[in-house]
Amino acid sequence: MRRESREYNYDWMLWSILDHAAKSCDGTKKEYENLCTLIPHFRDVLDALVRHGEPGRLFLNLLSDYCQRCISAHDNGKKVALTSFCVATPILYAFDMVPVCLEAMTVLGTIVLKRGTAEYLDYCCEVGFTETSCSAQRGALGAFLAGLAVRPDIIVCDSPGICDTNANSFAFASSYLDIPFYQLNYPPSLTDERATRYHREDFKNLIVFIQEQTGNTLDEDVLRTVVEETKKQDNLASELLELQRIVPSPVPGIYDLLLYGGKFMTGGLKIYTTLLESMLETVKRNAERGVSGTTSSREKARGLFCYIDHYTTNMRFWDWMDYNEIAHLGSLLFTFWQEGAVYAEDHENETYRIETDTMDTMIDSLADQMSRMPMVKQIRGPYDAPGMWLDDSLGAARLLHADFVAYIGTMGCRNTWGMVKLLARDLENRGIPTMVLYVDAFDDRIASWEAMTDKMDEFIALRRIGL
Ligand code: SF4
Structure with a gap:
């Protein structure tokens, strides 16, 4: 990875851009239009959301808030779970944790950074992860492996058997960064009684894992x-x-x-x-x-x-x-x-x-x-x-x-x-x-x-x- 790419943390850059983007909606229309003339690199992505009115602005706020939680998690005494888009977040929020979804972080980099995420994608391979893996995780994973993002406290994924390339990303991150790891497994069927029982037991084990690894408890x-x-x-x-x-x-x-x-x-x-x-x-x-x-x-x-x-x-x-x-x-x-x-x-x-x-x-x-x-x-x-x-x-x-x-x-x-x-x-x-x-x-x-x-x-x- 080039030295200049190591100057700023990936998650901090995303937060910084998205936070400014969200604030740009606070001014008048004229102020917004003048601002757009000054930010040629970000004007298009900003406008892609702002022109959708309130939902676009709310989404920018959501993105800024999400990134803010990520970069300030440890300062706020919260534990961070590196996770996948296949993992539903409610259980992690119920544990008062900060879930950081690798694929979402990749998408944010892909859409807001003009240079994209190529350097981070390639960095994964530089440290030994396979180049035939999924770019959805690898785009942001490179930043985590390079220490250019918040250090997760635990890693949770749920794709073994469904997408092994996805699951391997999390397994690699766990091994490379030496972070405790839990993977939910999935049988090939969904609706039969055995599959339901398996899902629920596996999920309960996840809860035990989170409690043990974070010291957080689940409040009803x-x-x-x-x-x-x-x-x-x-x-x-x-x-x-x-x-x-x-x-x-x-x-x-x-x-x-x-x-x-x-x-x-x-x-x-x-x-x-x-x-x-x-x-x-x-x-x-x-x-x-x-x-x-x-x-x-x-x-x-x-x-x-x-x-x-x-x-x-x-x-x-x-x-x-x-x-x-x-x-x-x-x-x-x-x-x-x-x-x-x-x-x-x-x-x-x-x-x-x-x-x-x-x-x-x-x-x-x-x-x-x-x-x-x-x-x-x-x-x-x-x-x-x-x-x-x-x-x-x-x-x-x-x-x-x-x-x-x-x-x-x-x-x-x-x-x-x-x-x-x-x-x-x-x-x-x-x-x-x-x-x-x-x-x-x-x-x-x-x-x-x-x-x-x-x-x-x-x-x-x-x-x-x-x-
Ligand atoms: S199936 Fe797997 S490899 Fe394909 S996008 Fe989904 S996570 Fe990535």
Whole structure:
């Protein structure tokens, strides 16, 4: 890693940029416009959120708050858990810990740093981690391995068997940094009694691990507050997804990122509820007016992303969708499988139910929630088994009236690369145009943003989508 890259901590840089970005919304419109002329490197990413009004500003606040918690955790006497987007945060917040989600930290670096995260990606390999691993973790992991971010007190992941490249990142970090590590395991099935029992026992062992390693205890009242907040958030998300079925979709494309990004970072906290409430208000307004959530209020086509999105600098992916008047119907990261979710119709046995009566019911509810996190649910078993990737993609495509489905992943996605052509074939056989993009969502060096949009343009034109 170059010496100049070691000058500032990665998490501090993110906080510093995002904190200023959040504060830029406090002034008048004129002040904001003048500010934009002075910050050519950050203007586009800032505007990608600010022009969405209150939800955009709330999301900036959430990001700034999240990074602030991260850099000041130890000063505030809090323990830090390095974790994955597949790990639901409520249990960690109930323990009064600071969860630091590697993938979220990577995305933040990818979208706000002009130079991206290449140096940190490569640093992982410099110290011995494999270059064929997932860039979603590696982008930020390099900074943690280099000591350029808060030192975690524990590491928790839940992807062994689902995505081993993900799990290996956390195992490597644990070994390299000598930090206690817990990995939740997942059987290939989800809904049978043995799998449920396994998930719950494993989750209880996680709780024991956290207690032993941090000295923190689980307070029933705190747990109930977090769990009730989670339930409220699930209901808001369900309402939003229900409205997304309308043609044209009243949901602005960027809400996809706001919904799952907010959840991965602050699920169970009030700050995320406030964001969802604000998003829902805008969506309801659009629905009442019968307009699309795109900037032009028009909708030419509807696209569903069957895995993840593309996190190139300045959030250009969502802008591109918006500019082309394509409604973003969400990605796999959009679905959490709470009870009552619109996509769970006729699949009720695949959902989790939050119960707050006793300590045990709350813990079981969170165990069930954790076992249905995006990717953990769909990629754990054969792609075409009930409740897995094909089932969920097909269900969402039909429910949301998708005109096409697209796959974006990373070079490290061995599990999804092994199945994606079959998935695409099966979707095509059912009449849904499906495109596989050979790009890396977090590393533009694999394929440039321009190469990606060329492919998207070509696909949309050739398949006459939206015509
Ligand atoms: S499935 Fe792909 S994107 Fe998801 S964690 Fe694994 S390698 Fe990364």
